[in-house]
Amino acid sequence: MIEARTLTRTFPGGTVALEGIELRIPEGQFVSLVGPSGCGKSTLLSLLAGLDTPSSGSVVGVERAGVVFQEAALYPWKTVLQNVMFGLELSGLPKAECQAKSEAALRTVHLARFAKAYPHELSGGMRQRAAIARALVLEPNALFLDEPFGALDAQTRSLLQTELLTLWERTQLSVVFVTHSLEEAIALSDRVILMASRPGRIIADVLIDAPRPRELRRDLTLGAIHDRLLAQLSAEVTRVAAEEYDSGWALPPPRVREGEEAGSGI
Numbered sequence: 001m002i003e004a005r006t007l008t009r010t011f012p013g014g015t016v017a018l019e020g021i022e023l024r025i026p027e028g029q030f031v032s033l034v035g036p037s038g039c040g041k042s043t044l045l046s047l048l049a050g051l052d053t054p055s056s057g058s059v060v061g062v063e064r065a066g067v068v069f070q071e072a073a074l075y076p077w078k079t080v081l082q083n084v085m086f087g088l089e090l091s092g093l094p095k096a097e098c099q100a101k102s103e104a105a106l107r108t109v110h111l112a113r114f115a116k117a118y119p120h121e122l123s124g125g126m127r128q129r130a131a132i133a134r135a136l137v138l139e140p141n142a143l144f145l146d147e148p149f150g151a152l153d154a155q156t157r158s159l160l161q162t163e164l165l166t167l168w169e170r171t172q173l174s175v176v177f178v179t180h181s182l183e184e185a186i187a188l189s190d191r192v193i194l195m196a197s198r199p200g201r202i203i204a205d206v207l208i209d210a211p212r213p214r215e216l217r218r219d220l221t222l223g224a225i226h227d228r229l230l231a232q233l234s235a236e237v238t239r240v241a242a243e244e245y246d247s248g249w250a251l252p253p254p255r256v257r258e259g260e261e262a263g264s265g266i
């Protein structure tokens with residue numbers, strides 16, 4: 001169980017990125033964090049993964065975090081295999097063992113044939129696969145993915161979503177997945193957490209137990225969950241925009257319409 005207890009993160013300058021976050025993630029659960037830009041999704045992911053320190057509160061239950069970001073951030077002068085091996089080598093493991101484990105991780109993400117390639121020789125989807133292998137090779141007890149498929153085209157995104165689900169089902173790792181797409185969150189997760197900003201907080205926490213693969217447009221229950229969360233999300237975006245724009249500027253009411261979201265591969 002991963003547990004966040006009354007997490008608060010205030011940045012120098014005074015931005016309260018998160019306030020009073022309480023969250024318990026049972027082992028093996030796939031959780032998505034969604035919410036408007038700036039609501040603290042990445043900050044929460046960083047705190048859970050141990051990449052950042054809370055201003056107050058604590059995180060327990062993450063022994064080893066595997067982290068994947070939107071940009072794979074591979075070392076351009078190292079091969080795919082060398083990139084995957086790098087973190088392990090730092091841990092002091094013998095080189096041969098590092099290599100064997102890294103090759104196995106590359107097989108898991110179907111990238112073994114490209115072990116000797118350099119990052120610039122890979123497509124965006126392949127680079128993200130390499131980044132996932134680099135996270136997996138550390139044998140994490142939880143995977144943290146921050147918009148991992150955000151920069152991919154719809155078809156590649158859809159493919160990697162399927163691969164991620166297969167990987168998750170096989171490894172039974174806890175997953176925390178940040179996305180801008182409600183559709184992606186609902187299609188993939190056991191649980192969707194909707195956040196709001198100023199201060200960053202959780203405003204909805206929905207369990208989704210429909211079998212996968214999920215077809216949002218054909219499933220009335222999932223469609224209803226989507227529309228309800230989208231209405232909350234739209235209201236939140238409108239509220240924040242009203243604060244940001246000059247006072248007196250009238251905003252239209254939030255709209256809820258099927259398929260309104262852009263950039264989703266579902």
Ligand SMILES: Nc1ncnc2c1ncn2[C@@H]1O[C@H](COP(=O)(O)OP(=O)(O)OP(=O)(O)O)[C@@H](O)[C@H]1O
Pocket residue numbers: 011012013015016017035036037038039040041042043044200
């Ligand atoms: N290092 C930092 N220093 C100061 N403020 C920061 C820092 N990192 C994030 N913030 C602020 O904290 C708030 C939450 O940021 P965060 O990146 O976690 O939001 P997000 O929901 O992930 O946004 P997005 O969807 O746009 O990636 C924002 O107001 C952001 O400007």
